[in-house]
Amino acid sequence: MQDLAIIWDWVGFAVRWLHVVAAMAWIGSSFYFIALDLGLRQAPDLPKGAHGEEWQVHGGGFYHIRKYLVAPAQMPEHLTWFKWESYTTWLSGAALLMVVYWAGAELYLIDLTKMDLAPWQAIAISAGSLTIGWLVYDLLCKSGLSARPTFLMVLLFVLLVAMGWGYNQIFTGRAMMLHLGAFTATIMTANVFFIIMPNQRIVVADLKSGRTPDAKYGKIAKLRSTHNNYLTLPVVFLMLSNHYPLAFATEWNWLIAGLVFLMGVTIRHYFNTRHARKGSPNWTWAVTAVLFICIMWLSTAPLRQDSVEASEARALTPTEQRFAAADGFDDVAGIVPGRCSMCHAREPFYDGIRRAPKGIVLETPADIARAARQVYLQAGVSHAMPPANVTYMEPDERQAIIRWYRAAGRG
Ligand code: HEC
Known part of the structure; x- marks a missing residue:
């Protein structure tokens, strides 16, 4: 998985x-x-049926193109x-x-x-x-x-x-x-x-x-x-x-x-x-x-807040529940908000970020279960997140994410 x-x-x-x-x-x-x-x-010498012509130069040669409106x-x-x-x-x-x-x-x-x-x-x-x-x-x-x-x-x-x-x-x-x-x-x-x-x-x-x-x-x-x-x-x-x-x-x-x-x-x-x-x-x-x-x-009109609230209210799907129940989830739920939620929040407080980037919110355990695959890819397997590791994520924290994600796959 x-x-x-x-x-x-x-x-x-x-x-x-x-x-x-x-x-x-x-x-x-x-x-x-x-x-x-x-x-x-x-051009004076256009054949019958021809509508116009153009000379072009490209790539070391000359092209002479004629257009026939209906057909030659x-x-x-x-x-x-x-x-x-x-x-x-x-x-x-x-x-x-x-x-x-x-x-x-x-x-x-x-x-x-x-x-x-x-x-x-x-x-x-x-x-x-x-x-x-x-x-x-x-x-x-x-x-x-x-x-x-x-x-x-x-x-x-x-x-x-x-x-x-x-x-x-x-x-x-x-x-x-x-x-x-x-x-x-x-x-x-x-x-x-x-x-x-x-x-x-x-x-x-x-x-x-x-x-x-x-x-x-x-x-x-x-x-x-x-x-x-x-x-x-x-x-x-x-x-x-x-x-x-x-x-x-x-x-x-x-x-x-x-x-x-x-x-x-x-x-x-x-x-x-x-x-x-x-x-x-x-x-x-x-x-x-x-x-x-x-x-x-x-674009600066206020965002519908209820959209984020509803994702909070939505029950986890069976797959998401499996991630929330997998071994190591507690560790991950402890790590991720600390490293990610200054940007990925309902109301981000990182300078210059007005909205959760890509709509990804990582504040509660349920948020993390919903975004499991992306957290795994962005912060576990690859080091794309946090950007430039601004929040000093440790290698063993990334390992914890990988272990948890894989445990859910086996479970
Ligand atoms: C300094 C702010 C900041 C922090 C901290 C941060 N992110 Fe992001 N994140 C961003 C921005 C900005 C983007 C949008 C990047 C883009 O548009 O390509 C993003 C995008 C993402 C995406 C979507 C990627 C995609 O292309 O769909 C995921 C998933 C993600 N971040 C996860 C995380 C995780 C997990 C953490 C913590 C380990 C984290 N981010 C920490 C700013 C941050």
Whole structure:
């Protein structure tokens, strides 16, 4: 069992590594194509059907790229597709969601002051909301609204903020931000998988059989890619937010998320305009800064104290009870508060720490039983905690934690 905790932690790291790398590849290629698209120029010798071209220099060579709006007159022999960047990002992200938030539902997903859910119920809401959310978005895009793209964007914004608010009624603040990010990223990948790629395949099939492809497929794909363009930056913010309790551990986290979506638009607008060589709309930075200041201000709103109190009231699960009953628990319950609770407290008194870091409270024996695996990994096996050993934790105290954790595994 103790080895399982270590293996599980490494599984989480490996999946996260893959996820971040895949996301870099996806976002990188997507930014590249957006900039390329906007920067295309007309040239006198463009072949029929070509919409524009661009010359680029990179890595010691010159590239001459042409874009055909619907399709070239003939199918080229070799065609490079860009889709696995997106699929890999989503698949590894889904795996990470399962490793961290589903397997750790009691710690990270469920907030008993908000809703008294069993882990399987919380997991069902997590998976169900992502699916239903996509279906709603897809219906909106397929309705007549696609003729009014700006209005559709506003509706999408309302949908995202509503989802954030809804998640915050059910899950921990941390899980709310993460799920809103996962929902947004699901929209983006599903746009590629269910809309952009199938349409592209129709066009390719038409070309191969000598038919002229309908231009509507290109237009539909363009609408979805425009959404993806504006959603990219907010998704990254939401995914990183779990490192910053100030962002997620307030009443107003859903509003913060809403402002982040607006920042996604203002920042992208600046670059989109520049890449289209239509000048530099510097005012967007002023708006972005104002939005960011609003976010900082919202983050200082008082934390719901009852959330911490409820975790106190919650009965220990059978696993947690086993940790509380294992040999050596009394020693650990004596050691940990003295070394950790100046920071990991309901009201921390360590300078500069306003809230229990990562929401981990280590004051009472029950707190310690609930966080057993993390205490073991952070302060037993590794020396990550206390940071820089500021509270002078002794080696034999770490040994006591390891002995206790392993005893619980044997028991
Ligand atoms: C000086 C303040 C301080 C002390 C003392 C301290 N911690 Fe922490 N702890 C932090 C901070 C800050 C973080 C957040 C680190 C981050 O965001 O990566 C943290 C994070 C953690 C986490 C979550 C790690 C994660 O990535 O999920 C655990 C578990 C933890 N501490 C356990 C302990 C234990 C056990 C002790 C005592 C042995 C302890 N801490 C002592 C400040 C402290």
